[in-house]
Amino acid sequence: xxxxxxxxxxxxxxxxxxxxxxxxxxxxxxxxxxxxxxxxxxxxxxxxxxxxxxxxxxxxxxxxxxxxxxxxxxxxxxxxxxxxxxxxxxxxxxxxxx
Amino acid sequence: xxxxxxxxxxxxxxxxxxxxxxxxxxxxxxxxxxxxxxxxxxxxxxxxxxxxxxxxxxxxxxxxxxxxxxxxxxxxxxxxxxxxxxxxxxxxxxxxxxxxxxxxxxxxxxxxxxxxxxxxxxxxxxxxxxxxxxxxxxxxxxxxxxxxxxxxxxxxxxxxxxxxxxxxxxxxxxxxxxxxxxxxxxxxxxxxxxxxxxxxxxxxxxxxxxxxxxxxxxxxxxxxxxxxxxxxxxxxxxxxxxxxxxxxxxxxxxxxxxxxxxxxxxxxxxxxxxxxxxxxxxxxxxxxxxxxxxxxxxxxxxxxxxxxxxxxxxxxxxxxxxxxxxxxxxxxxxxxxxxxxxxxxxxxxxxxxxxxxxxxxxxxxxxxxxxxxxxxxxxxxxxxxxxxxxx
Numbered sequence: 031x032x033x034x035x036x037x038x039x040x041x042x043x044x045x046x047x048x049x050x051x052x053x054x055x056x057x058x059x060x061x062x063x064x065x066x067x068x069x070x071x072x073x074x075x076x077x078x079x080x081x082x083x084x085x086x087x088x089x090x091x092x093x094x095x096x097x098x099x100x101x102x103x104x105x106x107x108x109x110x111x112x113x114x115x116x117x118x119x120x121x122x123x124x125x126x127x128x
Numbered sequence: 129x130x131x132x133x134x135x136x137x138x139x140x141x142x143x144x145x146x147x148x149x150x151x152x153x154x155x156x157x158x159x160x161x162x163x164x165x166x167x168x169x170x171x172x173x174x175x176x177x178x179x180x181x182x183x184x185x186x187x188x189x190x191x192x193x194x195x196x197x198x199x200x201x202x203x204x205x206x207x208x209x210x211x212x213x214x215x216x217x218x219x220x221x222x223x224x225x226x227x228x229x230x231x232x233x234x235x236x237x238x239x240x241x242x243x244x245x246x247x248x249x250x251x252x253x254x255x256x257x258x259x260x261x262x263x264x265x266x267x268x269x270x271x272x273x274x275x276x277x278x279x280x281x282x283x284x285x286x287x288x289x290x291x292x293x294x295x296x297x298x299x300x301x302x303x304x305x306x307x308x309x310x311x312x313x314x315x316x317x318x319x320x321x322x323x324x325x326x327x328x329x330x331x332x333x334x335x336x337x338x339x340x341x342x343x344x345x346x347x348x349x350x351x352x353x354x355x356x357x358x359x360x361x362x363x364x365x366x367x368x369x370x371x372x373x374x375x376x377x378x379x380x381x382x383x384x385x386x387x388x389x390x391x392x393x394x395x396x397x398x399x400x401x402x403x404x405x406x407x408x409x410x411x412x413x414x415x416x417x418x419x420x421x422x423x424x425x426x427x428x429x430x431x432x433x434x435x436x437x438x439x440x441x442x443x444x445x446x447x448x449x450x451x452x453x454x455x456x457x458x459x460x461x462x463x464x465x466x467x468x469x470x471x472x473x474x475x476x477x478x479x480x481x482x483x484x485x486x487x488x489x490x491x492x493x494x495x496x497x498x499x500x501x502x503x504x505x506x507x508x509x510x511x512x513x514x515x516x517x518x519x
Contacts, residue, residue, distance in 0.1 A: 052245065054193065054195055054221065056145075056146070056193040056195070058139075058144055058145060059139065059145075060136060060139040063144075063148065063195070065195035065196070067195075067196075067223055067245050067246055068245045070196075070223075070225075070248060072148065072195070074136060076136060
């Protein structure tokens with residue numbers, strides 16, 4: 031599947047991410063629970079699709095590719111970008127190679 | 129609340145594959161005898177889980193991906209294998225947050241706790257001054273807790289928890305508690321006084337008054353997520369905006385309790401046969417109790433709002449706390465005894481000849497319990513582990 035070109039001012043979608051080393055992800059029927067052992071913060075992923083995206087991050091060069099691979103419809107990309115930005119702000123996911 | 133969040137609450141009420149928040153009381157033994165102890169602790173139960181049985185429970189929690197356990201008691205650190213259990217849990221990716229009165233948090237222990245992200249500690253203190261605290265927790269307990277927190281701060285452990293049960297006597301000290309926590313680089317955690325365990329004996333005179341409830345709510349709202357509550361004040365949501373947190377009764381749905389002999393209860397505040405789901409020693413262990421016990425399956429069904437069904441605030445408070453209702457003799461389908469509209473108080477006043485359920489476990493030491501006004505004649509009269517100080 032071809033992915034759309036960047037319209038992403040933060041650059042979030044064009045960079046490579048992964049789940050942070052101190053973070054555990056537990057799938058649940060509604061999505062997943064994400065827990066950071068360092069900050070002791072618990073976050074809910076409110077859909078299985080978002081869980082698929084987060085799980086795919088490490089295997090793709092960019093968050094955009096991970097979204098594509100998980101099957102996120104193109105018009106939904108901004109919503110997923112915001113969700114990923116929140117996860118990045120709280121340290122749940124980190125940039126790869128940093 | 130957004131539509132998505134509302135659906136999340138429904139999902140959570142229908143139960144999860146594993147608890148989010150699991151309380152594990154490792155022992156009923158305790159060096160203190162707090163008047164409001166929710167687990168009626170004091171003496172060790174000879175049937176306590178062995179070290180091997182505890183390790184097996186940790187293995188299960190790892191398999192179920194329980195991120196962390198809230199370890200309590202009793203005073204959990206009096207178990208001889210306490211640190212072995214903590215180390216094992218951490219090695220198996222189960223974080224440990226334990227509650228303590230601080231008696232064993234020496235500088236050495238503090239340094240040990242500070243060295244890992246996977247261990248967190250809550251020091252219990254129920255008064256911002258010795259006079260308020262020690263009336264509830266016993267003589268010397270204020271000083272013990274303060275010393276423990278000094279040791280933790282000295283060891284560089286930022287962000288440990290100062291844990292306070294809110295009572296009629298300490299509501300006026302909320303700002304002092306906050307300042308105390310800030311001074312140690314700790315985070316303040318406030319929880320609700322429940323009429324559970326020995327708490328039933330003192331609840332009438334120690335639960336916050338109506339005006340204090342309002343004051344507490346405003347204070348919590350002003351402090352937001354900086355002050356932790358273990359989601360224990362969702363019954364106050366009816367005053368207006370919801371407080372931070374999940375705002376639902378998680379009993380058997382997202383929380384539960386494993387007691388020292390392995391009995392699994394719906395939550396830490398309902399140690400009673402009616403809320404006993406099974407035992408970790410049963411075939412299938414904890415996982416089977418969590419996923420299949422009749423009680424937990426029932427709790428995950430939609431619950432009846434009863435007398436609250438027509439109340440416009442039901443979505444805010446969801447009828448409040450099951451344990452608070454149960455141990456004050458109120459119907460479970462109906463208002464919380466501390467309902468913000470006063471419906472609970474009215475029911476309490478009307479209550480006549482209602483048998484009030486007693487907890488199924490009482491390991492209190494056999495000494496008269498009372499609100500303390502004078503120090504004991506000798507520290508050993510108070511506690512076998514009393515810290516003796518030179519005059």
